[in-house]
Amino acid sequence: MARKPKKIFQSVKGMADILPQDQPYWEEMRKSVNKVAQMFGFQRIDVPIVEEEDLYKATAGQSSDLVEKQMYSFKNRGGDLTLALRPEGTAGVMRAYLEHGMVNLTQPVKLFYVGPFFRYEQPQGGRYRQFHQFGFEILGEESPVADAQLVSVFQHVMLNLSIKNTEVQVNSIGCKECRPKFKTALVSFYRQNINKVCKDCRKRIKTNPLRMLDCKDEKCSMLKQQAPQTLDFLCDDCRKHFKNVLEYLDELSVPYVLNPHLVRGLDYYTRTVFEFFVKQPPEAATPDGVVAPAAPLAIGGGGRFDNLADMIGNKKVPAVGMAGGMERIVYLMKKSGMTGMEQKPPQVFIAQLGEMGRKKSLRLFEELLDKGIRVAEFFGKDSIKSQLRLASKFGVKYTLILGQKEAIDGTIILRDMESSIQEQFPIDKIVEEIKKRMKK
Ligand code: HAM
Numbered sequence: 001m002a003r004k005p006k007k008i009f010q011s012v013k014g015m016a017d018i019l020p021q022d023q024p025y026w027e028e029m030r031k032s033v034n035k036v037a038q039m040f041g042f043q044r045i046d047v048p049i050v051e052e053e054d055l056y057k058a059t060a061g062q063s064s065d066l067v068e069k070q071m072y073s074f075k076n077r078g079g080d081l082t083l084a085l086r087p088e089g090t091a092g093v094m095r096a097y098l099e100h101g102m103v104n105l106t107q108p109v110k111l112f113y114v115g116p117f118f119r120y121e122q123p124q125g126g127r128y129r130q131f132h133q134f135g136f137e138i139l140g141e142e143s144p145v146a147d148a149q150l151v152s153v154f155q156h157v158m159l160n161l162s163i164k165n166t167e168v169q170v171n172s173i174g175c176k177e178c179r180p181k182f183k184t185a186l187v188s189f190y191r192q193n194i195n196k197v198c199k200d201c202r203k204r205i206k207t208n209p210l211r212m213l214d215c216k217d218e219k220c221s222m223l224k225q226q227a228p229q230t231l232d233f234l235c236d237d238c239r240k241h242f243k244n245v246l247e248y249l250d251e252l253s254v255p256y257v258l259n260p261h262l263v264r265g266l267d268y269y270t271r272t273v274f275e276f277f278v279k280q281p282p283e284a285a286t287p288d289g290v291v292a293p294a295a296p297l298a299i300g301g302g303g304r305f306d307n308l309a310d311m312i313g314n315k316k317v318p319a320v321g322m323a324g325g326m327e328r329i330v331y332l333m334k335k336s337g338m339t340g341m342e343q344k345p346p347q348v349f350i351a352q353l354g355e356m357g358r359k360k361s362l363r364l365f366e367e368l369l370d371k372g373i374r375v376a377e378f379f380g381k382d383s384i385k386s387q388l389r390l391a392s393k394f395g396v397k398y399t400l401i402l403g404q405k406e407a408i409d410g411t412i413i414l415r416d417m418e419s420s421i422q423e424q425f426p427i428d429k430i431v432e433e434i435k436k437r438m439k440k
Contacts, residue, residue: 014121014129016327024341025330032160033114033134040153042112042136047092049116053084058311059091061267063207070119085118089135090268090305090321091312097139098313107140108319114326126297126328135302137321144241147272147304148248150322154276154300155254157324163332165279166299168254171262172242173210174234175270176307182233183209189227196223210263229260238271245272264303268311272320273303278332299332300324346376347398348434349391351384354404360427361402364412367431373438392417398437400430 011017018026037044053073060066072085086092093111096102102109114134121127136153138146151168158166174182187209190197194205198217205212213224234242249256256274264273277296302322309317333341348368352361358379368375376394378387384401391399401413401422412430415422425433 012129014123014127016128016130022330024343025333025338026326028333028338028341029134029157029161029326029329030114032157033112035160036153036156037112037136039156040110040136040149042110042153045093045096045111045113046115047086047089047096047113049086049118050083051086051092051095053082055091055095055312056084056087059094059266059268059308060088061208063204063211064265064267065211066119066266070121072118072120087117087119088266089113089115089117089133089323090137090308093135093137093321094139094305094308094317094319095312097317098309098315103140103315103317108146109139110137111139112136126325126331128327132326133323134326135321135323137319139319140317141320142306142318144244144272145248146320147245147274148252148254150302150320151249151256151274152252152254154302154322154324158276158329161329161333162338163278163329163336167257167277167279167296168274169257169259169262169277170245170249170272170274171230171259172234172238172245172271173230173263173269173273173303174238178233178235178238179230179270182228182230185228185233186210186212193223196220211265213261213263214265224261227261230263231260241271264301268305268308269303270306271304274301274322276300276322276324297328297331298325299328344374346374346394346396347438348373348375349387349394349396349399350375350377350402351387351391351399352377352379352402353382353384354407356407357402357404360407361400364400364402364427364430368434371431371435373434388415398434400434402427 053071056071057067066087071087073082075081076083093113097109112135114132116130116132118130120129123129134157136150138150155166173179187205190201190205190209190212194202197212197220198215201212201215201217201220212220213227215221246256262273262275276299278299279296300322302320304320306318308319309315350361350365352358361377362379365375365377376396378390381387388399396417399415399417401415406412410427411424412427413422413424414430414433
């Protein structure tokens with residue numbers, strides 16, 4: 001009977017492996033995030049990847065794309081609870097803040113996180129179904145200084161990575177008091193122009209009119225230019241708050257672009273919203289072979305969420321935060337030709353022969369590592385010839401050879417790979433000898 005061919009598994013659509021050659025870029029970004037977090041006094045928090053689905057429904061909003069189309073939801077085995085893979089980090093961080101009584105700590109509480117997130121989206125240039133974000137949240141702070149500081153935090157992370165061509169767009173979408181007036185004006189404007197909007201926006205006018213300003217359809221983008229602007233509807237408090245944010249940004253010498261049509265896709269935002277873009281639209285294919293979009297790439301976003309704590313815990317906690325998209329930033333790091341990301345090559349190779357030689361080499365290998373010397377080996381091979389071949393492939397300056405005879409004598413051979421000159425040393429002197437030669 002013919003054997004059924006075995007299925008060849010591949011990664012799930014939109015979920016990518018991060019391969020060893022890319023790890024140095026990720027490591028560099030995590031280093032930058034940690035460094036900036038420490039500079040600005042943020043503490044790390046890790047919340048679960050799975051939360052109750054209702055947490056996101058209550059905060060992002062029922063009619064947000066995130067909830068309507070993008071959530072990975074599933075019933076737990078008991079069937080009594082619907083869970084979701086986290087599509088974003090802010091709701092989970094606020095849930096943890098409330099759950100652990102951080103409201104009683106000295107405010108503000110400044111938290112940061114790094115990790116994977118999940119959104120069921122159509123994968124394309126820089127958009128994935130599993131992606132990674134770093135996020136910074138300042139909880140329990142009303143002052144506009146915090147809003148400006150977060151923009152600056154993002155800029156610091158970018159500057160550490162030598163990514164300079166970013167632009168931040170800012171706007172204020174007002175509060176519970178003033179936003180309804182803006183919404184009414186917006187709906188009225190779009191009703192008069194309903195024939196000029198796309199099919200999705202005809203639905204959005206009823207469910208989530210603010211999202212119409214965010215529509216990428218060409219017709220809708222054109223029409224947006226004539227739409228009412230949030231800034232004309234702000235109440236006095238929101239206007240003052242936003243004016244201060246801009247003044248603090250000036251004070252910090254952070255250049256920004258005022259985008260009066262900038263809105264964010266989630267219901268929890270109030271007042272300040274911002275988004276970070278790369279100025280030059282990436283035109284080439286991304287490293288994963290996906291062609292990057294023509295529109296500028298959003299590499300981060302955030303804003304104020306003064307009502308979020310109330311949405312899930314009946315508490316008043318003014319807060320502001322932002323998150324950066326790590327896949328997109330890695331793409332920029334590569335595009336900018338960032339060097340020094342490759343792993344440093346080994347300096348010394350240990351070749352061994354016979355059981356005794358191998359045992360002694362094993363210990364010597366770790367002694368050299370402890371002294372900070374980059375050392376390579378091929379302990380699984382016995383042939384000296386193939387070990388030497390590998391040593392030259394690595395391009396090491398020296399190979400140490402430890403055969404059966406040397407192991408008995410307590411010696412070791414040091415071979416200069418360039419001149420092929422070999423010298424013998426007592427094994428207990430070799431680490432010092434290598435250190436001396438490495439210093440030259
Ligand atoms: P967001 O704008 O939805 O905000 O996401 C932040 C960043 O994550 C985006 O600018 C983008 O770079 C990246 N990103 C989002 N979706 C994808 C995707 N499917 N594939 C690759 N990258 C993606 C938030 O998530 C808010 N929680 C930010 C925040 C923090 N607001 C307040 N605090």
